[in-house]
Amino acid sequence: MPLVETEAIVLRTHRLGEADKIVSLLTRQLGRLRAVAKGALSRRSRFGSALEPLSYIRLWIYDREGRDLQRLGSAEVVESFFEMQKDYRMQVAAQYLAEVTERFLPDREVNERAFRLLMAVLRALKHFGEVNRPLLFFDYWLLRLGGFLPDLSCCMKCRKSFAGQAGFYVESSESLLCSACRSGGSGTQLSAQALALIDEFRSARIEEWLRMKKAPAGSRELRLFLEQVIEAHLERKLVTRRLLAEEG
Amino acid sequence: MKEYTAPLARLIDELKHLPGIGQKSAQRIAFYLERAPRDDVQRLAEALLDAKDKIRLCSLCNNLTELDPCEYCSDPRRDPEVICVVETPYNVVSVEKSREFRGHYHVLHGALSPLQGIGPEQLKLRNLIERLNGGTVRELIVATSPTVEGEATAVYLAKLVKPLGVKVSRIAMGIPVGSDLEFADEVTMLRALEGRREM
Numbered sequence: 466m467p468l469v470e471t472e473a474i475v476l477r478t479h480r481l482g483e484a485d486k487i488v489s490l491l492t493r494q495l496g497r498l499r500a501v502a503k504g505a506l507s508r509r510s511r512f513g514s515a516l517e518p519l520s521y522i523r524l525w526i527y528d529r530e531g532r533d534l535q536r537l538g539s540a541e542v543v544e545s546f547f548e549m550q551k552d553y554r555m556q557v558a559a560q561y562l563a564e565v566t567e568r569f570l571p572d573r574e575v576n577e578r579a580f581r582l583l584m585a586v587l588r589a590l591k592h593f594g595e596v597n598r599p600l601l602f603f604d605y606w607l608l609r610l611g612g613f614l615p616d617l618s619c620c621m622k623c624r625k626s627f628a629g630q631a632g633f634y635v636e637s638s639e640s641l642l643c644s645a646c647r648s649g650g651s652g653t654q655l656s657a658q659a660l661a662l663i664d665e666f667r668s669a670r671i672e673e674w675l676r677m678k679k680a681p682a683g684s685r686e687l688r689l690f691l692e693q694v695i696e697a698h699l700e701r702k703l704v705t706r707r708l709l710a711e712e713g
Numbered sequence: 714m715k716e717y718t719a720p721l722a723r724l725i726d727e728l729k730h731l732p733g734i735g736q737k738s739a740q741r742i743a744f745y746l747e748r749a750p751r752d753d754v755q756r757l758a759e760a761l762l763d764a765k766d767k768i769r770l771c772s773l774c775n776n777l778t779e780l781d782p783c784e785y786c787s788d789p790r791r792d793p794e795v796i797c798v799v800e801t802p803y804n805v806v807s808v809e810k811s812r813e814f815r816g817h818y819h820v821l822h823g824a825l826s827p828l829q830g831i832g833p834e835q836l837k838l839r840n841l842i843e844r845l846n847g848g849t850v851r852e853l854i855v856a857t858s859p860t861v862e863g864e865a866t867a868v869y870l871a872k873l874v875k876p877l878g879v880k881v882s883r884i885a886m887g888i889p890v891g892s893d894l895e896f897a898d899e900v901t902m903l904r905a906l907e908g909r910r911e912m
Contacts, residue, residue, distance in 0.1 A: 477828050480732075481733075482733040483733060508889050508892075509889070509891075509892060511896065513896070513897065513898035513900070513901055514898050514899075514900035514901055515898060517860060517861045517900070518828070518861050519861075541898065542898045542899055542900065545899060545900050547861055547864070547900045548900075548903075550861045550864070550865055551864045551865055551867075551868045552865070552868065553825055553833075553865050553868070553869045556825065556827060556861065556862075556865040557827040557832075560826075560827040560828045561827065563828060564827075564828055704827070704828065704829070704830040705827045705828060705830075707830070708827045708830070708832045711832060711834075
């Protein structure tokens with residue numbers, strides 16, 4: 466059984482028996498996988514705080530192909546997001562990232578760009594202390610990298626460009642309609658300001674965009690729409706999305 | 714042909730639902746019970762039902778108890794001015810092992826864990842606030858686990874409780890007794906330094 470060294474982000478952990486943990490990881494070299502960390506809950510655990518949610522770690526894993534659960538040899542912290550998550554709102558945001566990543570990315574499929582995206586957004590949460598725009602950036606790019614981002618420049622029915630006009634969507638819809646195509650004035654509006662935001666961050670690095678200006682109008686409504694697209698694609702409700710909404 | 718006779722298969726299946734019990738452990742326990750004297754099995758079955766029927770939550774602290782209020786809340790030798798907040802009833806046992814704490818408890822029955830859908834609404838906070846509003850409590854010791862979930866819960870509690878004029882303290886965290894500094898990671902070491910005390 467080969468011992469593989471890789472970098473990883475801890476997505477979540479479950480208790481297994483008296484002192485073990487099952488750890489869900491997004492690794493750089495092996496993709497998303499699950500592994501057992503023996504003795505992780507014991508007082509003399511060699512894992513320390515490395516297996517706390519969203520820790521960026523270097524790990525050594527006994528990798529056997531075809532197995533659902535791998536075995537974790539050891540792990541050390543490269544960068545911790547422990548302190549950041551002491552704030553409940555940040556904890557909800559960070560665990561939203563973990564939940565979406567775990568549901569969205571397939572098992573054992575290496576995705577370097579998704580790994581770098583998650584790291585960049587976690588660092589943005591940590592350094593800027595803001596939830597809304599980092600999550601918007603994450604939702605947009607994850608959908609785009611996965612090839613599930615709808616065309617947000619025009620109406621999906623008549624293909625007319627929004628060009629400064631608002632779009633509209635209904636619950637569980639994955640795309641936008643123009644005001645003429647929506648039926649009977651129904652649907653939630655996505656303002657022209659929100660749609661224009663996409664141009665702002667499409668070509669910028671996350672930290673550059675976050676430094677540009679504080680809380681631009683429309684960022685929350687755009688994020689709520691993209692969260693809905695993610696849920697529609699996953700065909701399930703995200704547990705953390707409800708808690709995010711409660712936090713405002 | 715079935716692997717096991719129906720009652721044995723049912724017993725194994727029921728045992729498998731218990732935390733930490735897999736197929737093999739369930740089989741081992743089932744075969745042990747099958748060979749054990751009937752009286753022993755009956756005592757176990759009665760103990761299970763007895764515990765289920767008689768145990769409830771203390772209306773003051775949410776600890777598991779047969780009598781309401783529980784033995785900690787009703788003990789006149791304990792100090793009602795200090796409350797230790799823990800995540801689960803078995804954390805009460807861990808604190809009691811120290812033989813140092815003589816105050817009251819409050820069990821939250823969980824910690825903030827967004828991935829498990831546990832937010833403030835799911836924690837038993839309402840009767841804690843009622844206890845604090847009573848005016849007797851001077852200090853709240855937050856003894857939640859040293860994990861992301863436990864820390865977030867502690868910080869959330871502190872924000873909630875401080876406006877009520879109650880002192881909020883957090884149990885110390887850091888290097889475990891009998892361990893070695895060599896094996897401490899950055900978070901553990903940071904915690905140990907933050908929690909240092911004058912000698």
